[in-house]
Amino acid sequence: MERAYEKLIRYAKVHTKSDENSTATPSTAIQFDLAKLLEKELREMGASDVVLTDTCDVYAKIPATKGMEKKAKVGFIAHVDTSPDFSGKNVKPILHENYDGKDIVLPLCNRVISVSDFPALKEKVGKTILTASGDTLLGSDDKAGIAEIMVLCERLLNEDIPHGTVCVAFTPDEEVGRGTESFDIGQFGADFAYTLDGGAVGEVVSENFNAASASVTVHGVNVHPGSAKDIMVNACLVAMELNALLPAGAIPAKTTGYEGFFHLNGMEGNVEQAKLHYILRDHDLKKLREKEKVFRSAVAAINGRYGAGTVEAKIKEGYRNMREELDKHPEVVEAAMRATEKLGITPITTPIRGGTDGANLTNAGLPCPNLGTGSAGFHGPMEHSVVEDMDLCVEVLLGILKETM
Ligand SMILES: [Zn+2]
Known part of the structure; x- marks a missing residue:
């Protein structure tokens, strides 16, 4: 045998x-x-x-x-x-x-x-x-x-x-x-x-982890950079501001064991529009829900700064x-x-x-x-x-x- x-x-x-x-x-x-x-x-x-x-x-x-x-x-x-x-x-x-x-x-x-x-x-x-x-x-x-x-x-x-x-x-x-x-x-x-x-x-x-993902679209306002004062909204810069509102330590490279994270696993963009994709993970479902809340609050804060609809985020539930x-x-x-x-x-x-x-x-x-x-x-x-x-x-x-x- x-x-x-x-x-x-x-x-x-x-x-x-x-x-x-x-x-x-x-x-x-x-x-x-x-x-x-x-x-x-x-x-x-x-x-x-x-x-x-x-x-x-x-x-x-x-x-x-x-x-x-x-x-x-x-x-x-x-x-x-x-x-x-x-x-x-x-x-x-x-x-x-x-x-x-x-x-x-x-x-x-x-x-x-x-x-x-x-x-x-x-x-x-x-x-x-x-x-x-x-x-x-x-x-x-x-x-x-x-x-x-x-x-x-x-x-x-x-x-x-x-x-x-x-x-x-x-x-x-x-x-x-x-x-x-x-x-x-x-x-x-x-x-x-x-x-x-x-x-x-x-x-x-x-x-194992509980999983969710977030697809983000940032809508900018594009005008000639020479005459952009108080008009241009650069979608890429707004995207960076959004990411900066997430807890900096809660990323895969800084977490282990039962620690969950926000993981930016893709981004592309220009002045007009930026798209970001995140996955959110936590073993504790309550803590995953908190992460989703943190994410939504960050989106709301950015929309407060730049106007409603600047950032759209779709959060999707994954495996449990x-x-x-x-x-x-x-x-x-x-x-x-x-x-x-x-x-x-x-x-x-x-x-x-x-x-x-x-x-x-x-x-x-x-x-x-x-x-x-x-x-x-x-x-x-x-x-x-x-x-x-x-x-x-x-x-x-x-x-x-x-x-x-
Ligand atoms: Zn396998």
Whole structure:
């Protein structure tokens, strides 16, 4: 039977980059290449209800063992696409055996995975590290998760392990924020689930940001600069005044942990008109609402200075923290914590400073925390997975099944 890292090496070689500028579903047709392979492998190993939809979602079930049909149906989810941020084509995985605790030099593009950037590597001495070659990402995010779920399925079908129904799903377009767009919770069939889309083995994450965004248009008054006194309103300068009214310390570069932020992630303009785009984030919904209030007050202050309608701002709500919903089903997170602890690993529960597909699913009624995959350095050439930790992640999944019976 293949180990998880061996599957990851195979899946990493299938190019599945998603595209944030595409409106197609899935955003890139190449994601079907891996989805079809997974569909085939699930059928060959004997999974039931194997379906590949025309939206590139793969669903399958591992039937309950005898007498376990009434037990909780546990789901596991991972995504097939890799980040548009870096090349994922022609990935050449390399195994670094018996790791010596030093920087890992990649053969191409003078790239080095340094211990100072990834201090967790210090604890991996003697283990085997899987990397790409320097010119591409590896695709651990999220093919490590896929590999671990596939090993789990094989083991449940081939070994004598009592378990309830296990539901698995592989989805497209997580990296472009569209991973749950066509996800069918009913067809998936689980009572609760886990996304395997995190970092280190032992990660059990049940908190993420609440999100909102603000699209701002500033209307200026343009006249010849030589005769502009008391007439010209320069939209770009007004935009800068607006930004100056937001708390200077509440930006991504100055916040961590549970601290939220205002992030100006785009602007363009001229004297006539300026457009700005912000994202607002906070783990605490009340604090996100306060940030929205601060934003609206800043807009009102500018309109007070320059006249009503100078600044228009549209605030749009985004994803929600899954914490509140997961607190209603504490057993889901607790099972993952116990399964992790029983392997001698201290669970890592650091809140995500972003969103997950699990957050959307949780808030749509399917409780779904996120688990680590034994990987790090996502979305770039430093991405790596620890071979032995991937095996441990499979043990965590088996432990969860035991804990939830
Ligand atoms: Zn991911």
